[in-house]
Amino acid sequence: MELGLAWLAAGIGVGISVLGAGTGIGRLGAAALEAASRQPETAAETRTLMLIAAALIEGIALIACIVCILLAVKTA
Amino acid sequence: MPNFLELSPGLMFWTLLNFLLFVAVLARFAWRPLLNALEQREHHIAEALRQAEQARQDAERLLQEAQNRLQEAQQEMQRLIREGKQQAEAFLREATEKAEQLKRQKLEEAQRELQRQVERAYSQLYAEVVDLVLEGTARLLHQTLDSTTHRRLVESFLAEVARQN
């Protein structure tokens, strides 16, 4: 029972964190594309900034995923 | 906890050791010569570019100069042609004027000469007429009259006749 709940929590947690990260990176990508198409001469800089911001968002999402993995591999 | 989530201190120690050693070795034997060579070549390329740019500017300057010179020569040529034409025209005009003047001068001279001749002829004619008249009158009057007085009389009469003519 307890293990089942842990797996459930892991699944729901992964889903929510992926939702958040996906929304964040989606908005970021949209903004970066808009900026790059509006000012193509600064596209390289925009790309770098986008990658950095994406990495930061991703980092948080990955930490959440690690927590979920820890829940999923719970054996006690 | 599965194996791959472990934070094993041994592996961490070895990673630290490996990485720091790697940094030290690569910094000394790879990055320094590599970055130096890169910098050297970038410098070389920049220098070559600068020289090429310099050569291009020189060539442009020379071309400009040649074009300028050509233009100047053309202008000079045109100026010469124009001047020549002007000179020829001036010369022609002068010659014409001179000829005209000469012609006029000669004509005037001829007229004056003619006048003079005519006047001389007139005066000769007067003198002769006077003499003839005097002679005739003397013959007629048998020299009764004082020659000078009568001469003046006749001359005034003749001058009157000449005026009426």
Place this chain on the structure above:
Amino acid sequence: MSAQPHQTPAESNVFTQLLEELGDHHGFYVGPYKLLDLPIILWDNGRLHLYPSPTAMEQAGLYRMVEGHPVRVADGKPPALDLSITNLVVYQWLGMLLVGIALWRAVRRYRAHPLRPPRGLQNAIEALVVFIRDEVVFANVGHQRLGVRLLPYFLTLFFFILVLNLLGLVPGGHTATGSLAVTGALATIAFFVINGGAIATIGLKNWLRHLLGGGPLWLSPILVPIEIIGMFAKAFALCVRLFANMTAGHIALLSLVGLIFFFGTVLIAPVSVAFSVFVYLLETLVAFLQAYIFTILTAVFLGLASEETH
């Protein structure tokens, strides 16, 4: 699990068993095949214990392997410090060797013809080096001198992570960067580089002023703990990001392969293979991307930390 999980019968959970592949082992593995036994180095009871292999260790009688780790025979507890040379250490050496050979060849050519245009491998290395130098380090580390001094660190970091990521994609290769200990060590070094570089550039006083986060003094009870946590969180995020990115792709691959066993039919194999190829290509991109991200984030954090004052 024993040191050779591959010899256990596949009656248990295939997926869990495959996950064990991602961990570290006391032997040099290519794929599931053990090529070499690796020496065991233990620090316990105030002295070093050296054994040429796990078997030799078990024969010596003081320690035995339990679930892939040496424990004392006497009380069944792990030794104080396990400094054994493990599979991932060997993969690091392999990666260092590959990078070393590549760089050695490039440097040799640079020495021979410093002014010729680069060729082949040298060209690839040069493109990466110039990219890291100009776009990653100099563009983000504000201080020119600091950037020049730390350039060897950033270049080595990038090539080290890149080669370890790529080694994990070579069929049979194990990913050293898919281990928390390895990325943790790299993040620890990054932590010291970021803060050490900042202190060396702007002085301890200015660095401490950064802890205020630019806020007024009366906010310091809130801001200082946040800034301190942020300092560690940056390094922690670097560690977890690299680890999770490298592991996530492998787990996805293993899950796709695991589908075949889960359904117990070979009919699912085409789906598995198609998706695996996709994930594999994605992982190749991620291998380059994560090496770049780790390097550029370190440079960005260093640049932020070594700004004069807010």
